[in-house]
Amino acid sequence: MSSVAAEVPSHWDDFPRLYRRLAARIIRPVVTGQFHVDEELIASRLVEAGWTTWDTPLTEAVRDVWYAWWQATLHTHPSPVSIRKTLSLVTVATGSLRPWLDIWTATPTSTADAHLADLLDDVMVEFEITDLHMGFYGEYHASDELLGWLLTDVRQRVNDARLEDPYLLEQLGRATQHPG
Template sequence: MSCSEQLMTALDALDRAFAAESPFPVTGCTYCYAEQDLAELSGPLRLISEDLVASVAAEVPDHWDDFPRLYRRLAPRIVRLLVTGRLHVDEELIASRLVQAGWTTWEPPLTEALRDVWVTWWRSTLDTHPGGPVSIRDTLSLITVTTGSMRPWLDTWAATRTPAADAQLADLVDDVMFEGEITDLHLGFYEEYHATPELLGWLLTDVRDRVTDPRLDDPYSREHLRATARRPG
């Protein structure tokens, strides 16, 4: 089974894991959402329009009387639209919203199904170049902020020595090296994850032999990056 097929299988498993999440009366800001929107959100999950799912996915939590429960119920729809490039909402914002919804505190079958999606999505991303609908940087940012850790994803990348993974690596380096952004790189819509120490250390050691970008070899920049990587987050 290809990585893309495994991703679709993981998304289907996510749907099944959340199938027991029953509808409930959704209440919230009636200035931004009409009564028919609230009624739609209170009904069958499959009948909620993609536009409304996207709106809720991006909305600030205080617009809803029970944001965690609403986000939890919509999670399989939000995640499927996200990884297939149909959500059209900032990926880093979705990561921050999932954290705000407390997804890691949900019942084990739900959190395990979500973690499986992150793992298979990451493998599928590394397996494909040109990439899918979500850039390598945005994918790494989302799974890092959502799970609260970057290192496992970098370890998977280091162990994936394929032309596609190397091409994705070149894309990421070109992105984060632009105007020296990597020296103070924060991920998440609210910049809640300081990525510089982990990412720089990884680039300068674990995968240095796979990166041809000369900016990593500039003596001044290299020393500056090392010093930044040693600072606490």
């Protein structure tokens, strides 16, 4: 299943149909951390398969999985899949980061905050957050949205001096002056 899930779409005659048929068998082990394919690649493949255009019951079921998985991740630390990989998959698959950040903001628990610290440790290496792309092919540019969220919405939940760096504050200022 891993090789099918990771294969380039052009390898298959009807890639969207194949991925739709295998979606449950791909997504189930991904969310439990038991799939040996990069989560960001799975997100990219789902987008390429046009999962949001599938029949409504299947699309709704997949969307429900994303929300349930995100909630479970925020309430389990450590989680089977890293917070960055989970956030990246749901963001790229749905084409939006903000709903996931809003759920995180509304989850002021010690486990959610532990994930917040983990994400910071991950994206603050060499200030990667200032040019952060999500997805296997970097489809989603997350820097401005994520940095703004970290420096405003959840700032009081993070005890990390790196967020006080003038360079980050300058980046946030630029992003708010020139959104998009």
